[in-house]
Amino acid sequence: xKRLLLLLxxxxxxAGSITVARAxxxxxxxxxxxxxxxxxxxxxxxxxxxxxxNEWVGFSIDLVETSILPLISKKLNKQIKLEKKESAPNTxxxxxxxxxxxxxxxxxxxxxxxxxxxxxSLTFFxxxxxxxxxxGTPIKGIQTIAGKRIAAQQGSxxxxxxxxxxxxxxxxxxxxxxxAFQALAQGQxxxxxxxxxxLAGLKAKAPKPDEWAIVGxxxxxxxxxxxxxxxxxxxxxxxxxxxxxxxxxxxxxxxYEKWFGPKGEVPYPLAPETKRFLQMQVVPK
Amino acid sequence: MIEFRDVDKWFGSLHVLxxxxxxxxxxxxxxxxxxxxxxxxTLIRCVNRLESIQSGEIxxxxxxxxxxxFDPSKLRTDVGMVFQSFNLYPHMTxxxxxxxxxxxVKGLAAGEAxxxxxxxxxxVGIPDKAGVYPANLSGGQQQRVAIARALAMKPKIMLFDExxxxxxxxxxxxxxxxxTDLAHDGMTMVVVTHEMGFARRVAHRVxxxxxxQIIEEGKPETFFGAPQSPRAQQFLGKILSH
Amino acid sequence: MxxxxxxxVLWRGQSGLWLLQGLVTTIEISVVAWxxxxxxxxxxxxxxxxxxxxxxxxxxxxxEFFRNVPLLVWMFFWxxxxxxxxxxxxxxxLFDHGAxxxxxxxxxxxxxxxxxxEVMRSGIxxxxxxxxxxxxxxxxxxxxxxxLIIIPIALRLIIPPATNESLNLIKNSSVALTIGVAxxxxxxxxxxxxxxxxxxxxxxxxxxYLVLCLAIATTMSQLEKRFAIPxxxxxxxxxxx
Ligand SMILES: Nc1ncnc2c1ncn2[C@@H]1O[C@H](COP(=O)(O)OP(=O)(O)OP(=O)(O)O)[C@@H](O)[C@H]1O
Ligand SMILES: [Mg+2]
Numbered sequence: 001x002k003r004l005l006l007l008l009x010x011x012x013x014x015a016g017s018i019t020v021a022r023a024x025x026x027x028x029x030x031x032x033x034x035x036x037x038x039x040x041x042x043x044x045x046x047x048x049x050x051x052x053x054n055e056w057v058g059f060s061i062d063l064v065e066t067s068i069l070p071l072i073s074k075k076l077n078k079q080i081k082l083e084k085k086e087s088a089p090n091t092x093x094x095x096x097x098x099x100x101x102x103x104x105x106x107x108x109x110x111x112x113x114x115x116x117x118x119x120x121s122l123t124f125f126x127x128x129x130x131x132x133x134x135x136g137t138p139i140k141g142i143q144t145i146a147g148k149r150i151a152a153q154q155g156s157x158x159x160x161x162x163x164x165x166x167x168x169x170x171x172x173x174x175x176x177x178x179x180a181f182q183a184l185a186q187g188q189x190x191x192x193x194x195x196x197x198x199l200a201g202l203k204a205k206a207p208k209p210d211e212w213a214i215v216g217x218x219x220x221x222x223x224x225x226x227x228x229x230x231x232x233x234x235x236x237x238x239x240x241x242x243x244x245x246x247x248x249x250x251x252x253x254x255x256y257e258k259w260f261g262p263k264g265e266v267p268y269p270l271a272p273e274t275k276r277f278l279q280m281q282v283v284p285k
Numbered sequence: 286m287i288e289f290r291d292v293d294k295w296f297g298s299l300h301v302l303x304x305x306x307x308x309x310x311x312x313x314x315x316x317x318x319x320x321x322x323x324x325x326x327t328l329i330r331c332v333n334r335l336e337s338i339q340s341g342e343i344x345x346x347x348x349x350x351x352x353x354x355f356d357p358s359k360l361r362t363d364v365g366m367v368f369q370s371f372n373l374y375p376h377m378t379x380x381x382x383x384x385x386x387x388x389x390v391k392g393l394a395a396g397e398a399x400x401x402x403x404x405x406x407x408x409v410g411i412p413d414k415a416g417v418y419p420a421n422l423s424g425g426q427q428q429r430v431a432i433a434r435a436l437a438m439k440p441k442i443m444l445f446d447e448x449x450x451x452x453x454x455x456x457x458x459x460x461x462x463x464x465t466d467l468a469h470d471g472m473t474m475v476v477v478t479h480e481m482g483f484a485r486r487v488a489h490r491v492x493x494x495x496x497x498q499i500i501e502e503g504k505p506e507t508f509f510g511a512p513q514s515p516r517a518q519q520f521l522g523k524i525l526s527h
Numbered sequence: 528m529x530x531x532x533x534x535x536v537l538w539r540g541q542s543g544l545w546l547l548q549g550l551v552t553t554i555e556i557s558v559v560a561w562x563x564x565x566x567x568x569x570x571x572x573x574x575x576x577x578x579x580x581x582x583x584x585x586x587x588x589x590x591e592f593f594r595n596v597p598l599l600v601w602m603f604f605w606x607x608x609x610x611x612x613x614x615x616x617x618x619x620x621l622f623d624h625g626a627x628x629x630x631x632x633x634x635x636x637x638x639x640x641x642x643x644x645e646v647m648r649s650g651i652x653x654x655x656x657x658x659x660x661x662x663x664x665x666x667x668x669x670x671x672x673x674x675l676i677i678i679p680i681a682l683r684l685i686i687p688p689a690t691n692e693s694l695n696l697i698k699n700s701s702v703a704l705t706i707g708v709a710x711x712x713x714x715x716x717x718x719x720x721x722x723x724x725x726x727x728x729x730x731x732x733x734x735x736y737l738v739l740c741l742a743i744a745t746t747m748s749q750l751e752k753r754f755a756i757p758x759x760x761x762x763x764x765x766x767x768x
Contacts, residue, residue: 173707187618188626358667368657370657373661385667420756421758
């Protein structure tokens with residue numbers, strides 16, 4: 001018992017004093033090791049996932065590979081290798097702060113509270129929360145979910161909003177998308193809420209896509225950004241310039257077509273106002 | 286009271302009782318002896334059906350154990366048994382050990398059962414140990430409680446399987462005294478023991494077993510004075526030289 | 528650059544309430560599942576030591592089958608695979624009344640029941656067989672001998688390994704978050720996603736589990752002392768029953 005208490009005390013004092021001591025900047029670190037490490041998903045098509053041929057690919061990964069990696073190599077004047085590590089909503093920030101990865105490039109929404117922990121790049125994709133339902137169910141959007149059983153991804157901003165705006169809805173949070181979709185398919189829940197683009201991906205992948213419908217206006221705004229360690233503006237500048245150049249040169253829209261075009265993984269037409277918004281983020285040279 | 290008719294028993298391929306024929310009448314005290322592994326324990330365990338037999342018949346108190354209507358629990362209320370390792374219930378006091386079966390099996394009222402238990406403790410010579418737990422008793426005291434526990438069911442027959450073998454020498458007599466009293470009160474008893482003094486003094490008959498067979502049986506004075514079979518002679522030679 | 532600890536996230540906003548709700552749910556699911564597991568374990572563990580062969584086989588089948596399939600699979604089984612077998616109105620009623628909680632209870636209870644069963648069986652087997660024989664020799668039936676003698680003694684003997692199993696059950700209750708039960712681990716993750724303070728949330732969760740487990744371990748060792756069989760503790764140290 002005494003020994004346990006001692007252990008407890010040690011644990012607390014160690015936890016209290018962990019400081020991830022690091023003198024060098026991200027660019028210095030990349031230059032030294034020759035490796036640029038990103039944290040990304042394995043199951044979030046088409047942003048980042050492992051495809052049928054067992055290749056780790058996706059829109060977010062393509063953006064890094066074609067627009068950010070070459071810029072880093074150019075800036076450091078040497079060939080830099082890209083490495084990918086798996087990240088998940090609850091490991092992203094620790095991965096960054098512990099130096100295990102240099103950039104989170106997946107489907108992470110930029111939020112004010114997250115900005116207290118990490119810095120974000122420009123928004124590279126904008127979406128918002130909607131509902132996936134069986135075609136023909138009465139749920140039409142957030143106004144019609146009172147008393148209904150709704151699945152959400154655990155800890156997502158969508159879950160937070162529903163809890164605040166429709167407290168009578170019975171919210172069930174699942175740690176991953178397959179479990180949530182399974183619950184929807186079997187009737188444990190009547191709708192599944194997530195970012196519209198995620199739902200589109202899920203629908204496209206479903207055995208019978210026509211059985212499912214994505215309904216409702218966006219009831220949240222989910223701007224996806226790439227996250228990096230706080231207060232490292234040289235590195236952030238490289239990432240942002242990479243993204244701006246991709247938008248300006250049209251490379252971004254080629255990639256968009258590849259992944260979200262009619263023949264892409266998840267057809268999801270680019271709304272004119274979204275395109276305009278992306279372009280307006282590009283500041284003059 | 287007890288009758289074995291051509292009884293055979295196997296443990297797997299091991300033939301432990303071979304065509305046993307034995308009769309014990311009411312009030313008789315029979316001592317069973319023989320070398321280790323000869324089947325003595327198995328023999329008496331068949332009487333209260335702790336072991337079942339493969340052929341032959343056993344009749345206890347007029348009832349055949351092969352009878353389809355036979356109920357082992359019912360039989361066991363009439364046949365008390367005392368083991369080498371006293372087997373008291375360690376989580377219960379002496380009093381609870383003794384009153385458990387009378388209240389649970391016979392439905393005796395708690396007060397009534399306790400009265401009986403106290404009389405029995407008196408009889409086995411430890412009236413002051415009612416509230417004590419078994420672990421706090423000496424071996425001899427534990428065995429006497431075990432006898433009292435068996436007697437509490439007012440059995441017609443008592444079986445003893447080497448009741449003194451686990452005891453220190455100075456405690457053996459206190460247990461044998463209780464058994465002697467019991468015999469003098471007319472209890473039908475089958476006792477597996479190597480206590481030849483007890484056998485001489487108390488037994489009406491001695492049964493000698495070897496390799497699953499009854500080799501010889503007779504009055505103690507005959508058996509000890511002039512054993513017939515070479516095996517019994519050899520066995521007695523060994524025992525008495527100790 | 529250093530990681531800035533900000534422990535105040537744990538009491539600012541809703542975090543404190545969430546931790547409390549998570550703790551309550553963890554205790555609820557663990558207690559109900561424990562009762563299921565303990566009952567199943569005692570019963571099937573005892574049955575595995577009796578001489579009635581079909582019953583023993585049934586109990587052995589239960590133990591081997593449930594113990595050797597991962598808990599996560601059982602969670603999904605009871606939550607996703609079982610409800611579709613029920614009539615539609617019952618399904619809807621269940622889904623409206625915390626189906627995930629009850630699926631979690633059944634999964635944890637049945638899985639840990641199989642593990643308790645093993646603990647119980649070895650407890651009973653450490654009791655000399657002649658004690659059982661002595662009990663039935665006085666006319667007690669087999670069921671009475673188990674109920675009055677064998678099981679009460681075994682229960683005292685198994686307190687230390689049963690405490691271990693109980694703590695495992697509490698820790699394993701966090702697997703229920705995969706089917707959406709908002710227990711303690713779920714809530715620490717929630718705090719983490721809302722405040723982006725991973726270390727703080729994780730530490731808070733870990734400490735709560737630690738305190739919970741310490742409290743149970745202490746209570747159980749008190750219980751062990753309270754119900755110790757007189758004379759047995761010293762005997763056990765010398766290797767006797
Ligand atoms: N449950 C059992 N399963 C298999 N074999 C057994 C069993 N019980 C006894 N035996 C064997 O049966 C034979 C007779 O055993 P039993 O216990 O009746 O002998 P015993 O005369 O009482 O010996 P001891 O003086 O050593 O007590 C022995 O060879 C013993 O190993
Ligand atoms: Mg013997």
